[in-house]
Amino acid sequence: MPDVPEKFLKPYDPKAVEASIYKQWEESGYFNPDNLPEQDGEPFTIIMPPPNANGSLHAGHALFVTLQDIMTRFARMQGKKALWLPGADHAGFETQVVYERQLEKEGRSRFEMPPEQLYKEIMEFTLANKSFMEGQLRQLGASCDWSREVFTLDEHVIKTVYSTFTKLNDDGLLYRGSRIVNWCPKHQTSLSNLETERISRTDKLYYLKYGPFTIATARPETKFGDKYVVMHPDDPRYAQYKDGQQLELEWINGPVTATVVKDEAIDPEFGTGVMTITPWHDPIDFAIAERHKLPYEQVIDWRGKLLPIAGEFAGMNIKDARAKIVEKLEAKGLLEKVDEAYAHEVPVCYKCNREIEPQVKAQWFVKMEPLAKRAIEAVKNGEVTILTESHEKILLHWLENIQDWNISRQIVWGIPIPAWQKGEEWKVSVESPGDGWTRDPDTFDTWFSSGQWPFATLGYPDGKDFKKFYPTTVMETGADILFFWVARMLMLGLYRTGTVPFKNVYLHGLVRDAKGQKMSKSKGNVISPLTVSDEYGTDALRMGLVVGNTPGTDLNLDPKKIGAYKKFANKLWNITRFVLAQENTGELKPELVAEFDAMLEDVTKDIEQYRIYMAAEKLYHYVWDRFAAEIIEESKGKPEYGPTLHYILEQSLKALHPFMPFITEEIWQSVGGKKGLIMVEAWPTRHSS
Numbered sequence: 053m054p055d056v057p058e059k060f061l062k063p064y065d066p067k068a069v070e071a072s073i074y075k076q077w078e079e080s081g082y083f084n085p086d087n088l089p090e091q092d093g094e095p096f097t098i099i100m101p102p103p104n105a106n107g108s109l110h111a112g113h114a115l116f117v118t119l120q121d122i123m124t125r126f127a128r129m130q131g132k133k134a135l136w137l138p139g140a141d142h143a144g145f146e147t148q149v150v151y152e153r154q155l156e157k158e159g160r161s162r163f164e165m166p167p168e169q170l171y172k173e174i175m176e177f178t179l180a181n182k183s184f185m186e187g188q189l190r191q192l193g194a195s196c197d198w199s200r201e202v203f204t205l206d207e208h209v210i211k212t213v214y215s216t217f218t219k220l221n222d223d224g225l226l227y228r229g230s231r232i233v234n235w236c237p238k239h240q241t242s243l244s245n246l247e248t249e250r251i252s253r254t255d256k257l258y259y260l261k262y263g264p265f266t267i268a269t270a271r272p273e274t275k276f277g278d279k280y281v282v283m284h285p286d287d288p289r290y291a292q293y294k295d296g297q298q299l300e301l302e303w304i305n306g307p308v309t310a311t312v313v314k315d316e317a318i319d320p321e322f323g324t325g326v327m328t329i330t331p332w333h334d335p336i337d338f339a340i341a342e343r344h345k346l347p348y349e350q351v352i353d354w355r356g357k358l359l360p361i362a363g364e365f366a367g368m369n370i371k372d373a374r375a376k377i378v379e380k381l382e383a384k385g386l387l388e389k390v391d392e393a394y395a396h397e398v399p400v401c402y403k404c405n406r407e408i409e410p411q412v413k414a415q416w417f418v419k420m421e422p423l424a425k426r427a428i429e430a431v432k433n434g435e436v437t438i439l440t441e442s443h444e445k446i447l448l449h450w451l452e453n454i455q456d457w458n459i460s461r462q463i464v465w466g467i468p469i470p471a472w473q474k475g476e477e478w479k480v481s482v483e484s485p486g487d488g489w490t491r492d493p494d495t496f497d498t499w500f501s502s503g504q505w506p507f508a509t510l511g512y513p514d515g516k517d518f519k520k521f522y523p524t525t526v527m528e529t530g531a532d533i534l535f536f537w538v539a540r541m542l543m544l545g546l547y548r549t550g551t552v553p554f555k556n557v558y559l560h561g562l563v564r565d566a567k568g569q570k571m572s573k574s575k576g577n578v579i580s581p582l583t584v585s586d587e588y589g590t591d592a593l594r595m596g597l598v599v600g601n602t603p604g605t606d607l608n609l610d611p612k613k614i615g616a617y618k619k620f621a622n623k624l625w626n627i628t629r630f631v632l633a634q635e636n637t638g639e640l641k642p643e644l645v646a647e648f649d650a651m652l653e654d655v656t657k658d659i660e661q662y663r664i665y666m667a668a669e670k671l672y673h674y675v676w677d678r679f680a681a682e683i684i685e686e687s688k689g690k691p692e693y694g695p696t697l698h699y700i701l702e703q704s705l706k707a708l709h710p711f712m713p714f715i716t717e718e719i720w721q722s723v724g725g726k727k728g729l730i731m732v733e734a735w736p737t738r739h740s741s
């Protein structure tokens with residue numbers, strides 16, 4: 053009987069081998085498709101969603117690493133030029149928020165720091181996190197091409213982003229406008245609609261006397277400057293008032309002249325069917341003011357305090373002022389009644405949950421409709437396939453109702469906007485246009501640059517990678533950033549290159565805890581993938597993340613389940629010990645070979661059609677329930693089974709490699725005196741004898 057290597061006499065110990073195996077892979081150079089032996093293999097490309105370089109990798113990262121690594125390793129074994137291009141994201145607002153929290157703990161504030169100092173500190177923080185994170189990606193087995201890694205603040209990326217901004221300007225798709233924006237009073241920046249959340253709340257609704265009318269408002273503190281009273285033109289209750297008619301009336305701080313405006317946007321069913329407008333602090337009122345060309349004035353400052361227009365209340369925080377204003381209205385006999393339980397929704401900052409204060413601010417906006425139109429076409433005519441159908445519908449609905457995109461942010465940590473101001477005049481230019489021009493102090497919404505990631509990373513327009521690897525094969529990312537990222541990559545990719553940036557979109561759901569709850573620090577139920585990988589081995593973690601995980605749906609990550617895959621790894625180890633002890637001479641058993649080959653064809657099809665969860669499960673069951681429990685049992689004491697056992701083991705190792713790369717590589721080195729890495733073995737096909 054052949055000698056079995058000594059290592060198989062002890063249980064499999066992932067911790068002892070994983071780091072050195074990763075090192076072998078990395079040193080082989082095969083993560084780089086240029087070094088792969090198959091010279092004319094067709095290109096296969098995944099651009100990694102660059103993790104935010106502001107903390108540790110979480111379970112969601114581990115999931116995308118696993119899925120993308122499986123796809124990449126599979127393609128590589130199929131002889132394709134497999135490129136998985138890694139990146140790191142400076143993550144603008146996200147990272148600045150993390151850093152601000154750290155500053156707060158140290159008793160410092162970004163508002164008391166020179167912007168250059170803040171930028172320098174955040175850069176150091178980000179670069180330290182970036183290299184930490186790269187180590188974690190290696191621990192998870194990512195077979196990405198580190199030689200091509202791109203950081204979102206790399207010079208060539210910024211150059212691409214600037215050329216897109218300039219092109220949008222040249223094409224008339226960019227404008228600077230004073231428009232209503234979502235302002236976070238804590239973070240002191242405007243936010244896109246996607247960066248706000250709507251929460252349900254119950255507030256008081258105040259009915260106030262406004263001359264002969266009664267108006268309803270939940271925010272009396274915004275009402276100081278209200279001089280226009282608006283009603284639906286067909287509302288019979290107010291037929292006697294004519295558009296443009298002026299009325300003298302008593303208001304919070306004294307007499308005002310009010311003007312009647314008739315507008316069809318008014319809902320006669322809401323409150324009394326009459327409202328006064330506060331265009332500076334309400335998007336609907338702003339739209340009415342724009343339509344009728346009415347003037348407007350700021351009432352609340354950028355930090356949430358009342359301005360001089362509020363008279364005696366000026367300087368007060370709006371939260372403290374409301375009760376006092378209502379008191380005064382009541383004393384003046386202007387408070388008619390209070391509805392105590394007014395249920396409505398208010399927008400809040402998605403990071404700090406502070407109520408968004410709508411403000412009018414001059415910002416850069418991108419006209420999105422023409423960009424969305426082309427993206428809709430691309431989805432509808434199949435240039436890009438979105439897994440699953442329901443996500444395709446959601447994406448199309450969003451694109452069909454798209455709004456212009458505010459891409460200016462009042463934060464330091466980001467790519468500075470290449471625009472200059474002189475008096476009222478603005479110029480888009482990377483260099484200063486000359487004397488007297490000052491640079492826009494704002495930076496881009498981080499998603500404006502991320503939206504250009506696939507072509508920016510590949511060196512658009514002239515890079516040889518761009519020519520070879522674009523459009524990419526598949527974009528695999530979280531369903532939660534379908535609008536933030538996928539939609540924008542699609543629109544901007546089509547706009548700049550004329551081609552979709554990816555042919556397929558695979559969206560994964562959230563990774564939840566074992567009970568199906570969302571992981572959060574405050575609940576204390578966060579499962580760190582790195583800790584799990586230390587305890588059970590990376591292969592077990594990877595199996596736990598993919599088995600049962602259908603695209604687009606959430607996954608409950610149960611450490612018990614991962615423990616079961618650790619046992620599976622050990623099973624594979626023990627199978628190997630048994631098989632290596634058998635002679636490998638003689639004939640194969642055709643029916644067992646045919647059965648294996650059929651299973652493998654099925655698995656191959658599953659991976660090709662992105663049913664990775666199914667492929668993983670089928671391999672697991674075959675190896676455990678069929679190969680170990682039945683075939684090996686049956687073979688005991690029958691040496692004629694030897695070659696068949698060797699055949700099934702070797703083919704199974706190759707098929708399992710994309711899913712469980714470490715143990716399969718570790719075993720491969722001992723199977724039949726094989727030379728080379730299993731990572732670049734050919735994907736098994738039907739046995740041809």
Ligand SMILES: [Zn+2]
Binds near residue numbers: 401404406
């Ligand atoms: Zn905020």
